[in-house]
Amino acid sequence: MARMPSAERRRQLTEAAIRAMTRDGVARTTTRSIAAEAGVSLSVFHYCFDSKQALLESVIATITEHSVTMVREAIRPRATLRETIRSGFQAYWDHVAANPGEHMLTYELTQYALRQPGFEQLARRQYELYSAAYIELLDRLGHLGGFELTVPADVLARYLAAMTDGLTLNFLVLGDAEAATQILDMIADHVAGLVREPGQASARRIAGVGGDRGR
Known part of the structure; x- marks a missing residue:
C-alpha cells in the first residue's frame, strides 16, 4: 500500500465513511466497513482516528x-x-x-x-x-x-x-x-x-x- 500523508489519508477515510454511512446508515456502519470502503487495513483507520x-x-x-x-x-x-x-x-x-x-x-x-x-x-x-x-x-x-x-x-x-x-x-x-x-x-x-x-x-x-x- 502506497504511503500517504496522514491528512490525506484522513480525508480518504472520511469520504469513505460518508459513502458507507449514506448507503448503510450511521448505526450499521463499522470501522471495518469504512476501512474496506477506503481500501485500507483496519490498523490504518485506527492510526488516523483514535x-x-x-x-x-x-x-x-x-x-x-x-x-x-x-x-x-x-x-x-x-x-x-x-x-x-x-x-x-x-x-x-x-x-x-x-x-x-x-x-x-x-x-x-x-x-x-x-x-x-x-x-x-x-x-x-x-x-x-x-x-x-x-x-x-x-x-x-x-x-x-x-x-x-x-x-x-x-x-x-x-x-x-x-x-x-x-x-x-x-x-x-x-x-x-x-x-x-x-x-x-x-x-x-x-x-x-x-x-x-x-x-x-x-x-x-x-x-x-x-x-x-x-x-
Missing part, C-alpha cells in the same frame, strides 16, 4: 465543506445584488438535488449524536459549523461588493442555517422541487432587503443633513 467521535466530527465537517465549496465558487458579482445572493442559494440547492443521500445523512448524524451518550457535543458542533459557514459566505459577499448588513452577521447566519436546514429536510420528505425553488426565491428577496449596497448609507446621511438645513 475514536468514533473524531471520525464523526470529520464526517460532519467534510459534508458541510462539500456544500460550502460550491456556494463559495458561485458567489461572484452578478447584475444585481439579489442575483448574486440567489446564485449562492442555487449552488447549495444544486448540491442537495445531486446528493440527497448525503444530506439525509446529516439529519441521521444529528439524531445519532443526540441519542448516543457522550456524543451530544457533535450535534452542537454540527450546527455551529452551519452558522460559521454562513458567516464566512456573508463576509465573502460583503468583500466582493462592498455590501453592509443591516442586521448582525451572526443572527443572519443562524437564520439562514435554520431556513436552509428546514427547507432541505422538507424537500427530502416531500420531494417538491418547485416549492423549494419558490422558497429559495423568497429567502433571497429577504436577504437582499437586509443588505445595504455601497453609497446607500451616505445617501441617507446626506438626505438627512439636507433635510435639517431646509427646516
Whole structure:
C-alpha cells in the first residue's frame, strides 16, 4: 500500500465513511466497513482516528465543506445584488438535488449524536459549523461588493442555517422541487432587503443633513 500523508489519508477515510454511512446508515456502519470502503487495513483507520467521535466530527465537517465549496465558487458579482445572493442559494440547492443521500445523512448524524451518550457535543458542533459557514459566505459577499448588513452577521447566519436546514429536510420528505425553488426565491428577496449596497448609507446621511438645513 502506497504511503500517504496522514491528512490525506484522513480525508480518504472520511469520504469513505460518508459513502458507507449514506448507503448503510450511521448505526450499521463499522470501522471495518469504512476501512474496506477506503481500501485500507483496519490498523490504518485506527492510526488516523483514535475514536468514533473524531471520525464523526470529520464526517460532519467534510459534508458541510462539500456544500460550502460550491456556494463559495458561485458567489461572484452578478447584475444585481439579489442575483448574486440567489446564485449562492442555487449552488447549495444544486448540491442537495445531486446528493440527497448525503444530506439525509446529516439529519441521521444529528439524531445519532443526540441519542448516543457522550456524543451530544457533535450535534452542537454540527450546527455551529452551519452558522460559521454562513458567516464566512456573508463576509465573502460583503468583500466582493462592498455590501453592509443591516442586521448582525451572526443572527443572519443562524437564520439562514435554520431556513436552509428546514427547507432541505422538507424537500427530502416531500420531494417538491418547485416549492423549494419558490422558497429559495423568497429567502433571497429577504436577504437582499437586509443588505445595504455601497453609497446607500451616505445617501441617507446626506438626505438627512439636507433635510435639517431646509427646516
